[in-house]
Amino acid sequence: GQQVMQIPQYQHVQEGEDFTTYCNSSTTLSNIQWYKQRPGGHPVFLIQLVKSGEVKKQKRLTFQFGEAKKNSSLHITATQTTDVGTYFCIRAGNNRKLIWGLGTSLAVNP
Amino acid sequence: EAQVTQNPRYLITVTGKKLTVTCSQNMNHEYMSWYRQDPGLGLRQIYYSMNVEVTDKGDVPEGYKVSRKEKRNFPLILESPSPNQTSLYFCASSLRASFNNEQFFGPGTRLTVL
Numbered sequence: 001g002q003q004v005m006q007i008p009q010y011q012h013v014q015e016g017e018d019f020t021t022y023c024n025s026s027t028t029l030s031n032i033q034w035y036k037q038r039p040g041g042h043p044v045f046l047i048q049l050v051k052s053g054e055v056k057k058q059k060r061l062t063f064q065f066g067e068a069k070k071n072s073s074l075h076i077t078a079t080q081t082t083d084v085g086t087y088f089c090i091r092a093g094n095n096r097k098l099i100w101g102l103g104t105s106l107a108v109n110p
Numbered sequence: 111e112a113q114v115t116q117n118p119r120y121l122i123t124v125t126g127k128k129l130t131v132t133c134s135q136n137m138n139h140e141y142m143s144w145y146r147q148d149p150g151l152g153l154r155q156i157y158y159s160m161n162v163e164v165t166d167k168g169d170v171p172e173g174y175k176v177s178r179k180e181k182r183n184f185p186l187i188l189e190s191p192s193p194n195q196t197s198l199y200f201c202a203s204s205l206r207a208s209f210n211n212e213q214f215f216g217p218g219t220r221l222t223v224l
Contacts, residue, residue: 031209042200042215043153050210088152092209096160097168098143102152 004032004091006101014109019076021104023089030092032072034063037103038085046074046087079108112137116201116216123191124224131186131219133201139214141207142184143168144176146197147218153200159184160207191223 005024013019023032031050035043047056049065049072056063060083062075076083086103093099114135123129135142143158145168155168159178173195175187184203188195199219204211 033209033212035213042218043202043213044215045212048210048212095166096141096158096207096209098155098158098209098213099169100153100155102150 004089004099004101006087006089006104008104009102010105010107012107012109013079015081016078019079019083019106021074021087021106023072023074023101025070025091028069029072030069032065033090034072034074035088035090036085037088041085043088076106079106081108081110084108112214114201114203114214114216116199116219118219119217120220122222122224125192126190129188129191129221131188131199131201131221133184133186133216134182135184135203135214136182137203137205137214138181139203139205140181141204141211142178143202143213144174144184144186145200145202146170146195147200148197156186156199191221193223195221196223197221 007022033048034046037043047063052069053067054065060077064073086105088103089101091099117132140161144156145153147153154170156174157176159165162181165176201216202213204213
């Protein structure tokens with residue numbers, strides 16, 4: 001129902017390669033947020049997407065919200081070792097609850 | 111400096127011994143929340159609070175209590191901890207209760223219940 005599915009669960013890339021993680025929902029989302037958690041750290045807010053088809057960029061990171069507002073993606077161009085961590089998407093649930101995807105863990109080989 | 115603080119950062123305790131994990135924010139945020147993070151299960155919301163004296167259950171509230179007597183503090187209470195509550199706990203806050211606000215997280219509390 002309200003869950004968000006994130007794929008892949010893990011991704012191992014060579015430094016300089018691109019990386020993409022996807023967040024999918026069976027129901028329409030009002031908006032979606034992305035967070036990054038470094039190993040041993042706490043989640044840190046990256047971005048929020050609200051509009052259908054929205055695309056936002058932060059340096060090498062590109063975030064997209066699907067036209068139907070049921071999926072979202074995060075793409076990193078030319079990964080660096082500083083990109084290592086777990087990337088989470090979250091959605092709003094009923095009654096102000098927040099529902100997190102299980103995350104995509106990214107490892108980068110130097 | 112705007113921040114969310116949690117104490118203690120690490121705690122090893124025994125089954126049944128009541129404990130409290132404190133959480134405090136200095137940003138005058140209305141919304142505060144507790145999560146637990148377990149391998150393979152991601153972050154799961156335990157309790158949240160939309161403002162002073164307003165708290166509500168998240169997805170995994172069993173075995174936990176919270177209170178929100180002041181805006182800045184949101185302690186998590188384990189009345190009778192059990193080994194299945196061994197986890198990494200995060201407190202978070204945001205300006206408002208709506209989903210349009212960024213959440214700020216504390217550094218985490220690693221709890222082990224023997």
